[in-house]
Amino acid sequence: MVGMQVQYPDQTRAKWEAMAADQDIMCEFYRRGYGDWHDTARQIIDQVCAEKHNLYLWPFLRMPKLRRWYSRTGNVLLLGDAAHAIPPSSGQGVNQALEDVDALVLLLKNSRDLLGALHTWQTLRQARIDAVFDWATNSTNVQRLPEAERNRLIKEGKVKDPRATENFDDMSWLYKFNLEKEIAHLTKAEAHA
Ligand SMILES: Cc1cc2nc3c(=O)[nH]c(=O)nc-3n(C[C@H](O)[C@H](O)[C@H](O)COP(=O)(O)OP(=O)(O)OC[C@H]3O[C@@H](n4cnc5c(N)ncnc54)[C@H](O)[C@@H]3O)c2cc1C
Structure with missing residues (x-):
């Protein structure tokens, strides 16, 4: 292919x-x-x-960030694409929906404060989605461009040069994500805030 x-x-x-x-x-x-x-x-x-x-045209539409992924009572929440659809070129939509669930379960299991847990959940998950979005937009999509077009866009400052970042092909941040560690880090920071 x-x-x-x-x-x-x-x-x-x-x-x-x-x-x-x-x-x-x-x-x-x-x-x-x-x-x-x-x-x-x-x-x-x-x-x-x-x-x-x-022939069929299927544009990538960018979804605006949602202010809140859950209702005022916390009884209704959005996850997966409904909360944060990301470009299909990232190959991460299902993965991120599963991570949403994993993080949600861990946080709810260890908290008696539903809204507090949901707040932490959204903060944690939004940061992760932002990172995936940034990588898909500025790295994967750019690397897949024909070389001449990629160089032109980099020169015009329209896209970042993924190769200019040190260890740009190190994907451990994506595939070796330690959820428990991230949750512990975030809840500690929130407790001190
Ligand atoms: C072309 C393409 C390629 C992709 N490639 C990848 C990939 O390689 N890897 C990857 O991880 N992700 C990929 N994705 C993204 C992935 O498919 C989505 O991120 C994922 O399906 C989101 O899951 P979800 O459960 O949040 O939403 P969905 O899978 O969209 O599920 C929502 C469900 O709700 C149903 N529904 C909608 N409205 C109603 C209603 N009113 N009542 C009842 N049911 C309703 C829908 O029919 C659907 O079944 C790709 C997406 C596209 C479009």
């Missing part, structure tokens, strides 16, 4: 909808870089564009 990811200028929702209804625009987009591909890929592109009514 081959794939290509490019940066597309932000659009209003109305413009995305107009584009999604226009198969010619989608086909034009799909054919970008046609001359750079091998014959096999070109044939696929030709065939897809010959059936362009099958």
